[in-house]
Amino acid sequence: MNSVYVDLAIGLVIAFLLFSLLVSGINEGLVRILGIRSKFLWAYLRDTLDGADGKRSWIPSTVREVFARLPFGHRDARPKFDPMPPPAHSTATTWSGRLYERLREIDHSSAGRTSISFVPPGRFAVAMMEMTAAEGGVPAMLERLKQDGSPLYGPLKGVWDSAKDDVDTFRKGVEAWFDGEMQRLTVLYRKYVRWVIAALGLVLTLFFSMDSLEYGKAILSDNAVRAQVAATADGGAAALAGLRAKCPEHPADPYACVTEILAEPAFVKIVGSAPVSVVIPDNGNPRWIWNGGEWLSRLVSPGHWPGFLITFVALLFGGPFWWDILRRLTGIKIRPTETTP
Incomplete structure (x- = not known):
């Protein structure tokens, strides 16, 4: 018995395992085809570096926006793909654009917009130091961020004050700060993915x-x-x-x-x-x-x-x-x- x-x-x-794998497979396929992870990351980077320009953040805040704005929103925050190496002098008009110039070497998209969906904290810190050197030092960089009204000014100002004018400590602080931001963003992304998984699970349950x-x-x-x-x-x-x-x-x-x-x-x-x-x-x-x-x-x-x-x-x-x-x-x-x- x-x-x-x-x-x-x-x-x-x-049965539950097979159907769960099917749900996960469909979700992963949609994420890759629509570039959801890359859109999510660059929406955050644009809001963090450039601000929302008086508009709502591109990152969805409601369940409806998870299925509407995130995959198909017309305000795609991803920069256009550029196969060229980082320029000696920046020509970008936004801070997120200047960041992408320093990250081109890890971009492998063949057409359209960037496919970068993850930026290692160490690589972000190096990119920020390169941008800082182009501005003439950390104080000049912070002043430029303040003038542009960038939300990045507050975190970097706090890291610089804690570093006590030590550039190497500042770089490590930026890396640690961005690592924490990526962890927070991952939690936020998984929160939205749960709604997508739930929707796919309901559709498959009813379909079969x-x-x-x-x-x-x-x-x-x-x-x-x-x-x-x-x-x-x-x-x-x-x-x-x-x-x-x-x-x-x-x-x-x-x-x-x-x-x-x-x-x-x-x-x-x-x-x-x-x-x-x-x-x-x-x-x-x-x-x-x-x-x-x-x-x-x-x-x-x-x-x-x-x-x-x-x-x-x-x-x-x-x-x-x-x-x-x-x-x-x-x-x-x-x-x-x-x-x-």
């Missing part, structure tokens, strides 16, 4: 009409059929009556019915509830089948809603969580990577 519940738990965990309760029942049903087959094998011909009752369409050969049932496991049945599914017959080529009517009927049926809700909540935990649960249930151990001295 315990093995039945273990099979049920493993089946559910595997993944009813976890129905799926669990299907797993138990498969186990019951297997147990019936085992009992039949031990009981001889007299035990076939139970299988014939389960398979009225195959009265002469109930094993053919069992073969059909076990050849279509519970997970395949659940995935097959999508609007479009594929059927692989014994003979012939696979064919696509439109299940729109049945799929819509499942969506509007209140009996499936609790299962949909369980699936949606489960996907919010993410793939790493379900992978850890699967390892605990199955005893899978990952060997530590050996390092050579």
